[in-house]
Amino acid sequence: MANLLLKNALILTMDQALTTVQRGYLQIRGDRIAALGEGEPPFSEEGYQVLDCSGKIVIPGMINTHNHLPMILFRSLGDDVADRLKRYLFPLENESLDAPMVRAGADYAFAELLFGGVTTCYDAYYFEDEVAQAAEACGIRAVLAETILEGPSPSAKEPYGEWAYTKWFVEKWKGHPRITPSVNCHAPYSNDTEHLVAAHDLARREGLLMSMHVAEMAYEHTGCVERYGLSPVAYLDSIGILDEHFLAAHSILMDEADLDIYQRRGVKVSYNAGSNAKSAKGVAKIRQMLDRGIPVSLGTDGAMSGNTIDIVTQLSLVGKIQKLFNGDRTLFPAREILQLATIGGARALGMEGEIGSLEVGKKADIAIFETDSVNMSPLYDPYSVIVYSANPGNVESTIVDGELVMHRRQLRSMDFGAVKARLLAYQEQIRQTAAELDRALAEG
Ligand SMILES: [Zn+2]
Incomplete structure (x- = not known):
């Protein structure tokens, strides 16, 4: 070359x-x-x-710090379903997914990222080794993790079956020039304290980024208050897992005390403007976060949540949503939004010494x-x-x-026609599974 x-x-x-x-x-x-x-x-x-x-x-190159890439298989299904994660998405994934499907979805998703100028992506899904192989083949840079949750999940029918997979995955991919393994727990409500602490221990031992959905769901907040008498952020801090190697996705339902904790611990944030707006979950207080020196980056979430996974589409959403939310059109000048998409993403992943800006040596x-x-x-x-x-x-x-x-x-690194054909080969099977789910939901 x-x-x-x-x-x-x-x-x-x-x-x-x-x-x-x-x-x-x-x-x-x-x-x-x-x-x-x-x-x-x-x-x-x-x-x-x-x-x-x-x-x-x-x-x-733009940096997407929160995704579930193979979810692109299900794009445009269940867009308007209430309580979609538990009633629609988890069942659809558990019914449908196997490793070859994940590879087909990952290849297609990486094509969309490269077409959109995204050069680095954080991803957490199931059968993540398939995603890593797709990343290796297409030439993108990626930070990747198997999603750990109590389960069941598509890759593990036993509770916490992703544990052994995560350890194997980390061993397999650490030291790769473009692919960096990470440790990912799904959320505070889908993991117990013991596993959250163990995941953090593993991440620290291996020097890896830990990431999780945090302060996203109303039931996450009420559940944490009921169980521990603490907000999700205060609970995660009380068990000692928040630090400068922790990337928190969403972080919407945050009060001043929660922001204090993020600031004190050096927690990094992935702001998912489009996905959060579409799911009517609220607006993350990223102005206050940035003013406190909390690193903020941009993510899209999976394509069933935000539909598009490029970062260009997020840029104007960030400006418009934040200006509207704060009632101030002077906030977030365009160059600051582009910072979030580039050097901000690099900081969130702990890679600002290597990527995120165009400078000699990077x-x-x-x-x-x-x-x-x-x-x-x-x-x-x-x-x-x-x-x-x-x-x-x-x-x-x-x-x-x-x-x-x-x-x-x-x-130039993949045959898009072939990648698209392999994705669409699953369309009829997925359509039938989705139709069964729709019928079950209609019957209550
Ligand atoms: Zn997500």
């Missing part, structure tokens, strides 16, 4: 100073950024594959937007254009680890 040289590019580096290169170059050698600057490259172009980025906007993870499409002009403020005007279809190329994995809307 030739080294890449991007020329004539408008570059939003998302570095600490938010340096914007108006018309410049970015040199990639191997998997890292070797140089970038204004104007023409001050070195020979020989031996480089040159991408002329005239009229294009180059940004760091990994070459990059999204390139075209500006020829009708929605992309004029271009007075490129941050605003990316956040409020762009859609994922405007991403023209995606580079991960120095490799051009999507170029001119063509995936």
